[in-house]
Amino acid sequence: MKRIIPMWIAIIGGFAMMLSSFVPLAESAGEMFADVFNVVAAIAFVLGAGSLAKQHLEKLSRRDAGWGYSIITLGSFLITLFIGLGKIGIHPNEQFPQAAYSGSNEMEGSAFGWIYEYMITPLTSTMFALLAFFVASAAFRAFRAKNTEAILLLVTAFIVLLGRTFAGVVLTGWFPDWASGLRLENLSIYVMQVFNTAGNRAIMIGIALGVAATGLRILFGIDRSWLGGGDA
Amino acid sequence: MSGGNFNNTNASARPWFERLDRIDRRWIFLLMFLAVSGPILWIGVTGKTLPEAPTLAARAVFQEIDQLPAHSLVLISFDYDPASAGELQPMATSLVRQCAAKNLRMVFIALWPLGNQVAQQTIQDVIGDDYPALKEGDDFVNMGYQAGNEAVMKLLLTDFAKAFPKDSRGEATSNIPMLKDVKMVSDFPLLISVSAGYPGSKEWVQYVISAYNEKMNFVTGCTGVSAPQLYPYFPQQIAGLLGAIKGAAEYESMVNESLAVDGVATAPKYLQAQRRMGPQLVAHLLMVGLIIVGNVIFFARKRRGAA
Numbered sequence: 001m002k003r004i005i006p007m008w009i010a011i012i013g014g015f016a017m018m019l020s021s022f023v024p025l026a027e028s029a030g031e032m033f034a035d036v037f038n039v040v041a042a043i044a045f046v047l048g049a050g051s052l053a054k055q056h057l058e059k060l061s062r063r064d065a066g067w068g069y070s071i072i073t074l075g076s077f078l079i080t081l082f083i084g085l086g087k088i089g090i091h092p093n094e095q096f097p098q099a100a101y102s103g104s105n106e107m108e109g110s111a112f113g114w115i116y117e118y119m120i121t122p123l124t125s126t127m128f129a130l131l132a133f134f135v136a137s138a139a140f141r142a143f144r145a146k147n148t149e150a151i152l153l154l155v156t157a158f159i160v161l162l163g164r165t166f167a168g169v170v171l172t173g174w175f176p177d178w179a180s181g182l183r184l185e186n187l188s189i190y191v192m193q194v195f196n197t198a199g200n201r202a203i204m205i206g207i208a209l210g211v212a213a214t215g216l217r218i219l220f221g222i223d224r225s226w227l228g229g230g231d232a
Numbered sequence: 233m234s235g236g237n238f239n240n241t242n243a244s245a246r247p248w249f250e251r252l253d254r255i256d257r258r259w260i261f262l263l264m265f266l267a268v269s270g271p272i273l274w275i276g277v278t279g280k281t282l283p284e285a286p287t288l289a290a291r292a293v294f295q296e297i298d299q300l301p302a303h304s305l306v307l308i309s310f311d312y313d314p315a316s317a318g319e320l321q322p323m324a325t326s327l328v329r330q331c332a333a334k335n336l337r338m339v340f341i342a343l344w345p346l347g348n349q350v351a352q353q354t355i356q357d358v359i360g361d362d363y364p365a366l367k368e369g370d371d372f373v374n375m376g377y378q379a380g381n382e383a384v385m386k387l388l389l390t391d392f393a394k395a396f397p398k399d400s401r402g403e404a405t406s407n408i409p410m411l412k413d414v415k416m417v418s419d420f421p422l423l424i425s426v427s428a429g430y431p432g433s434k435e436w437v438q439y440v441i442s443a444y445n446e447k448m449n450f451v452t453g454c455t456g457v458s459a460p461q462l463y464p465y466f467p468q469q470i471a472g473l474l475g476a477i478k479g480a481a482e483y484e485s486m487v488n489e490s491l492a493v494d495g496v497a498t499a500p501k502y503l504q505a506q507r508r509m510g511p512q513l514v515a516h517l518l519m520v521g522l523i524i525v526g527n528v529i530f531f532a533r534k535r536r537g538a539a
Binding site for chain 2: 017021027037042093095120129132140144145154157158161164165169185201
């Protein structure tokens, strides 16, 4: 039963969603399943929070390598949860001034807003900015013209790196009009719109066919690996 | 001590390319730091930016918004968080600025948990500061974040109010004046997504634009890494595309030019993308230089090995 009920939910839901795109009568069924999906997505947040807490508490109790980071993770998680649920620092909504907790966590001056502005924003931006340093180091150590494919990749990288900045204009902007297609800024657009588009379309069509095939296998109950415990 | 001397002697005996190949990566980090911080300081002091020649994809974004009649509804989805704000915020600011200047009615939504905060910040920076006459609920509204990714998009196809039952202030969608005629997503002639990944531009194309390609247009701004995946949709499904900070700078220059007032300097917040092209230029040149040096080392070692 543990496997048959989820399988039938997936089959009925999947067919309803698919038919709702083609058969007007099935539209309401598609809507209902979309609603259900939203509810499940909301519940998944609770499940995710529980899983995060469990994983880090286990790591802490075992004193695994890097357990100190688990304290920071759990501490941040609990503080944010407390501030969010407790609506710390919010003002009442203008429409309901009598209700102390009618305001939103997103409003200016809330503790949640403070966490967002002074912790989440700088921390995530810093993480993203660090990429530039590692990419530079990787470019120096690994981007070598070892074979024909690597040479093609190198040439493409040069065209895009230079063509996406003012360097392209300075280096090749003087090319006459009849050779304007060879200007780096135009070449980089050509690479993106022709070679990249062709390659990406091929990949996308391949993925779409794979998704359709896998989807059909799940809808017809042939593939049950997503239920766990293998294909049986 | 003697071990250190021995190592130094040994290191100096190595050929130049071996020593260069074993360079501490912190030197490369330092070079990148200087390549980025130098232009930031220079542009900050002088206020000068590099000229931009808008490409077809960026011009298309500008034109799609420009051709809409005043008071048209525009759905703007903030599908990113602060991690990508460095790359996407300048284009989001310019997009909202052009819509506000055109007097379009903007509906903001977010499919990323922190997208709502980014949207709220943008509304404050652009509409709150420079277009105070626009009234919340009549001219713009922030519907906030909704969980569910593609499921939210599917719901938008049939029932907007069901997907977003209330706005970020807690006001019921049915009570918002500017949304009284909105039943579904196709009631918006233009959809704009500023996207950093999943869910984002690609999903909007797959779930919404593929269903209503003839009823509504779609323009998007995206990060550099996701731009190659979106080019296959341009210009059929995606009418206009801003790829990374370069696309943002091109679009920003067009918006600034169209809204320029003689004798009044453009506010720095509307020059962020163009200002970031300076550090990008030097950083890209450094990358090219590092790749060249890396390959010189590679061929020198190969030659030595062959000899």
